[in-house]
Amino acid sequence: MLIKDIIHKLNEQLNLECYSANMYLQMSAWCSDNRFKGSAAFLKEHSKAEMQHMQRLFNYISDSCALPLLGHIAEPPVKFESLTDVFQQTYAHEQLISRNINALVHAAITVHDYPTFNFLQWYVVEQQEEEKIFKSVLDNFYLIGNNENSLFFIDNDLKKMAHACCKENG
Numbered sequence: 001m002l003i004k005d006i007i008h009k010l011n012e013q014l015n016l017e018c019y020s021a022n023m024y025l026q027m028s029a030w031c032s033d034n035r036f037k038g039s040a041a042f043l044k045e046h047s048k049a050e051m052q053h054m055q056r057l058f059n060y061i062s063d064s065c066a067l068p069l070l071g072h073i074a075e076p077p078v079k080f081e082s083l084t085d086v087f088q089q090t091y092a093h094e095q096l097i098s099r100n101i102n103a104l105v106h107a108a109i110t111v112h113d114y115p116t117f118n119f120l121q122w123y124v125v126e127q128q129e130e131e132k133i134f135k136s137v138l139d140n141f142y143l144i145g146n147n148e149n150s151l152f153f154i155d156n157d158l159k160k161m162a163h164a165c166c167k168e169n170g
């Protein structure tokens, strides 16, 4: 049986995962509009992954005999200065999610909620992976540069990553 505060925190995270899905989908629209097809495909795939993160929380709350609550989802940013700006924001967002997951883990262990602590371990590992992926994309901008040729290669690389994610996400 989950306690009220943990249900509330899990629902907050559930809604944040919805926001993440919307944010990545909106970013993919900006990329398409600016001819970065590989980046658009990669971000669209990532949006699907975020919906799976949301669904996982939804199922856990529901399977624990509590009520998942879908609330108001804030509008994601629409305008970006450049492709680098998009990926700077993705990395900052994943760092924020990691901090939130860590706070949730801390809350669960503090109230001796071991099932939730155990459930959250998947997110801890996932966040490590996601930070690594977005950091590596961002590193490419710093290493290869920001001119048109470099952006072509970075975008192409993201197209390959999108195909790999597509296989994973089904």
Ligand code: OFO
Residues within 6 Å of the ligand: 016, 017, 020, 050, 053, 094, 097, 127, 130
């Ligand atoms: Fe990007 O990991 Fe969920 O939010």
